[in-house]
Amino acid sequence: xxxxxxxxxKGGTLLSRKVEIGENADPVEACFERxxxxxxxxxxxxxxRVLRMLSGTRRKPIELVGRxxxxxxxxxxxxxxxxxxxxxxxxxxxxxxxxALEAALEPVFTLHGVLATTYFSSPVVIVNGPIAKKIxxxxxxxxxxxxxxxxxxxxxALNLIVRNVGGGRPGEADRATLGAPSxxxxxxxxxxxxxxxxxxxxxxxxxPGASTVTLFQGHGVEAFVDQKTRTPEGLSRSFGLSLVKLGxxxxxQSARAVVVLSPEHYRIYREAGWGRREIERALYExxxxxxxEILAGLDGIGEGVPQARAAEQVPKFHEDGLMVVxxxxxxxxxxxxxxxxxxxxxxLELQPVTKEVRE
Amino acid sequence: xxxxxxxxxxxxAIKRPRVKxxxxxxxxxxxxxxxxxxxSDEFLDQVEKRLAERGxxxxxxxxxxxxxxxxxxxxxRVATEADAVIIGLxx
Numbered sequence: 367x368x369x370x371x372x373x374x375x376k377g378g379t380l381l382s383r384k385v386e387i388g389e390n391a392d393p394v395e396a397c398f399e400r401x402x403x404x405x406x407x408x409x410x411x412x413x414x415r416v417l418r419m420l421s422g423t424r425r426k427p428i429e430l431v432g433r434x435x436x437x438x439x440x441x442x443x444x445x446x447x448x449x450x451x452x453x454x455x456x457x458x459x460x461x462x463x464x465x466a467l468e469a470a471l472e473p474v475f476t477l478h479g480v481l482a483t484t485y486f487s488s489p490v491v492i493v494n495g496p497i498a499k500k501i502x503x504x505x506x507x508x509x510x511x512x513x514x515x516x517x518x519x520x521x522x523a524l525n526l527i528v529r530n531v532g533g534g535r536p537g538e539a540d541r542a543t544l545g546a547p548s549x550x551x552x553x554x555x556x557x558x559x560x561x562x563x564x565x566x567x568x569x570x571x572x573x574p575g576a577s578t579v580t581l582f583q584g585h586g587v588e589a590f591v592d593q594k595t596r597t598p599e600g601l602s603r604s605f606g607l608s609l610v611k612l613g614x615x616x617x618x619q620s621a622r623a624v625v626v627l628s629p630e631h632y633r634i635y636r637e638a639g640w641g642r643r644e645i646e647r648a649l650y651e652x653x654x655x656x657x658x659e660i661l662a663g664l665d666g667i668g669e670g671v672p673q674a675r676a677a678e679q680v681p682k683f684h685e686d687g688l689m690v691v692x693x694x695x696x697x698x699x700x701x702x703x704x705x706x707x708x709x710x711x712x713x714l715e716l717q718p719v720t721k722e723v724r725e
Numbered sequence: 726x727x728x729x730x731x732x733x734x735x736x737x738a739i740k741r742p743r744v745k746x747x748x749x750x751x752x753x754x755x756x757x758x759x760x761x762x763x764x765s766d767e768f769l770d771q772v773e774k775r776l777a778e779r780g781x782x783x784x785x786x787x788x789x790x791x792x793x794x795x796x797x798x799x800x801x802r803v804a805t806e807a808d809a810v811i812i813g814l815x816x
Binding site for chain 2: 380382383384385386387389393396397402410411412413416434437439440441445448449452473476478479526530531532533709712715716
């Protein structure tokens with residue numbers, strides 16, 4: 367009742383256009399008919415819900431967050447809140463969503479290209495710091511899967527903003543040949559339960575204890591299985607065999623990747639005293655192969671490196687091309703690989719972006 | 726009657742008529758626009774050669790990278806200097 371009264375009195379402060387729907391119309395169907403959804407039902411954005419969502423941030427509804435590609439439309443905090451309602455967010459997710467959107471709008475994230483590409487990519491959202499626990503994000507069992515409201519809806523809201531505010535729709539500016547289920551949402555938190563582990567946020571220059579959102583241009587999920595290796599050196603080489611296959615085994619220095627390291631795989635590294643730096647270095651080195659083995663034209667396969675690189679030792683990635691993130695349930699010698707956007711030749715102007723969450 | 730709040734940018738697309746293709750290319754400057762995809766330069770080299778064989782005037786333009794939209798100054802140069810443009814859109 368209190369919310370209904372608030373909407374009656376404060377509804378007038380909202381500036382977004384009112385869209386009338388018939389008295390007997392189903393509001394969920396009305397949202398579908400207006401093209402506001404990603405194909406799944408959305409929560410209809412009533413004044414009550416939008417006002418409640420705005421209570422999750424101290425920022426003013428009228429504040430401009432940025433211009434959303436492809437059509438570079440202005441996006442206010444109020445528009446973010448409306449799309450957060452559609453996605454099913456709770457008000458306390460707003461600071462994370464706003465930070466994710468700010469990260470996506472950094473020029474070096476290249477959101478327009480990520481949307482328009484024929485490749486599989488979309489923003490992958492990785493959350494660090496106390497905010498993740500505070501809003502109940504999942505970094506454990508099934509962290510990359512369904513079932514957790516914050517994981518599911520923050521990623522979804524970001525993609526809905528691109529669709530609804532930016533105008534980026536499949537078949538229009540979104541030219542993905544096949545797309546990927548991760549274009550609905552791929553958002554999770556890093557497992558920071560081990561004090562020996564350097565969180566992704568710290569590796570990317572933020573103070574320990576800061577809450578951050580890191581955005582990566584990628585898709586999910588490639589499985590990595592190794593249930594037999596027990597040494598860090600062997601496990602890294604084993605990862606290397608899977609990493610070199612991304613996209614195509616002969617495609618090199620074309621994309622980044624995120625390795626989501628499960629607790630059981632991590633234990634092998636930890637017991638040997640390895641941390642983030644050692645693991646990322648070893649994985650990079652494990653993907654270096656003689657150019658002669660991956661030449662274009664070998665076995666009648668067109669893909670590959672040119673003859674001129676035959677004598678080179680060729681790495682799969684650039685040196686900054688791998689990010690390791692810890693997540694997952696306690697059981698299972700499986701990890702996951704999230705392949706990045708195939709735009710490696712532009713890697714300096716195309717990078718993951720991390721932003722601090724402002725509460 | 727009930728209402729919802731509009732989640733879109735509230736902009737309606739304005740449809741503009743397309744510019745009519747020129748009746749002839751004689752005497753026009755044809756822009757050859759490279760979008761930064763692999764081997765687009767080779768493709769445009771061939772196109773340029775063919776057009777030159779027909780005595781037509783061409784001018785080359787390029788985006789710094791295919792991952793981003795063309796910078797405004799490049800778009801403005803194309804718009805002011807070229808009468809028609811050929812863009813190679815794929816690898």
